[in-house]
């Protein structure tokens with residue numbers, strides 16, 4: 089009987105050896121299907137928009153340079169240009185104006201100025217890197233009780249401006265910490281009493297302040313919600329409309345290209361267990377930079393980030409620990425000869441990964457900038473090791489201490505590999521020095537990584553805990569400091585807020601590198617707010633991301 093028993097056991101073992109238990113997650117399917125494949129770009133239309141922009145662009149440039157314009161009006165113009173996403177067209181002119189206005193700044197001049205004007209001036213300076221003192225808001229506080237004057241609560245536009253200004257605060261700017269809480273509470277209590285565009289403006293800012301928003305979307309929302317400000321100068325209104333139409337054509341073409349590439353690579357067939365999120369990842373990368381000159385950069389960065397989705401879902405939601413060890417080793421070896429050691433199902437991914445990077449390295453070598461591709465590749469190998477570490481913890485049920493978790497977590501935040509991948513297509517601005525600065529793992533990049541890691545954990549830890557993942561920042565914090573789940577989450581949120589202040593500081597002059605190189609890091613942090621402020625907006629993309637994708641790529645641009 090033993091024989092039968094043995095053979096039966098053998099049969100069972102043989103059977104189980106074929107099909108191990110896999111932690112599949114049954115992720116929600118794609119929202120969009122092949123919708124974006126059918127777009128066909130009319131190049132002549134794009135050229136028409138580009139030509140039509142020249143005249144109003146010249147008009148706006150004259151306005152920015154106009155020496156007779158009063159300084160508050162000039163700052164208001166610069167602020168509106170910035171909110172419409174047009175700063176990049178007039179960067180030198182605007183810097184020249186702000187250099188002068190910042191030098192001339194005198195607190196005395198603000199004694200009679202209203203809260204809204206002071207707020208837009210403050211934002212204009214801070215967004216463009218000038219550290220205007222937060223003392224400009226002191227006059228709105230009662231000296232004795234050190235609280236904000238009740239009188240300003242009736243000035244809704246002023247309160248809204250103060251709320252938006254407070255998002256730019258740095259460590260130690262206590263008045264802005266208070267202002268953020270004070271204005272948010274007051275605005276929430278009165279928003280229902282408001283009407284018209286002011287109601288829209290307050291609702292939008294309370295949903296997500298401009299500073300934490302996605303620049304491309306924020307520009308479209310500003311255009312819709314601030315008609316009065318946008319139509320103060322006809323040339324600006326005209327330029328903004330043409331600009332939105334030009335960008336939409338370019339972006340829909342880029343989205344078509346990456347969607348077609350994804351379909352041709354057949355990832356949904358070879359690795360069907362992954363999240364099918366091409367438009368969402370393209371939107372994420374668009375959030376880094378929307379300037380037309382970064383079109384190729386967006387396509388490259390989108391492809392590499394899509395590789396990360398395949399990798400993360402393979403480690404989290406499909407592969408066994410043995411398979412993860414073999415795949416991590418293969419990625420570290422980065423050699424097509426390693427194909428034979430990895431499971432069948434992941435070989436197409438591995439081959440495409442190596443081919444894509446080889447092609448990029450060849451292309452960039454022609455410009456003498458293959459180093460940016462190598463930096464991205466090394467960061468990719470790094471995150472695979474980071475994902476393996478998480479998988480080993482989960483496999484052994486080990487709960488890392490919070491410091492240990494965070495050391496690995498900054499890597500698995502993926503913001504090191506994504507920010508380096510974003511550099512690949514950016515052109516000659518990515519000098520050896522620029523790359524060396526990124527490789528030095530600067531404070532602002534670490535802050536963006538921390539925000540990515542911890543905000544994601546705060547929003548996905550239950551889902552991941554249910555699935556047996558032992559490595560999340562929440563559980564590591566609870567275990568290390570012996571606090572409740574709620575206290576842990578509150579502490580993580582404080583760390584996120586602190587990281588934002590570090591990012592705000594890192595964008596102020598004198599800067600370590602140009603704003604062009606800082607913007608992707610700032611915008612990566614912003615995209616975490618877009619995706620994870622209210623829920624796990626990436627796994628379940630039916631709310632914010634669906635709304636933004638519809639606004640930018642399905643809806644028509646403002647004519």
Ligand SMILES: CC(C)=CCC/C(C)=C/CC/C(C)=C/COP(=O)(O)OP(=O)(O)O
Pocket residue numbers: 372393396397400404500501502503506540541544545548626
């Ligand atoms: C961590 C993070 C928000 C990264 C953002 C950058 C990015 C798009 C990375 C690609 C992998 C991915 C989609 C992770 C987020 O989902 P997840 O919750 O499954 O990530 P996790 O497995 O690292 O927790």
Ligand SMILES: [Mg+2]
Pocket residue numbers: 400401404
């Ligand atoms: Mg995951």
Ligand SMILES: [Mg+2]
Pocket residue numbers: 400403404475
């Ligand atoms: Mg993961």
Ligand SMILES: [Mg+2]
Pocket residue numbers: 544545548549552
């Ligand atoms: Mg997660």
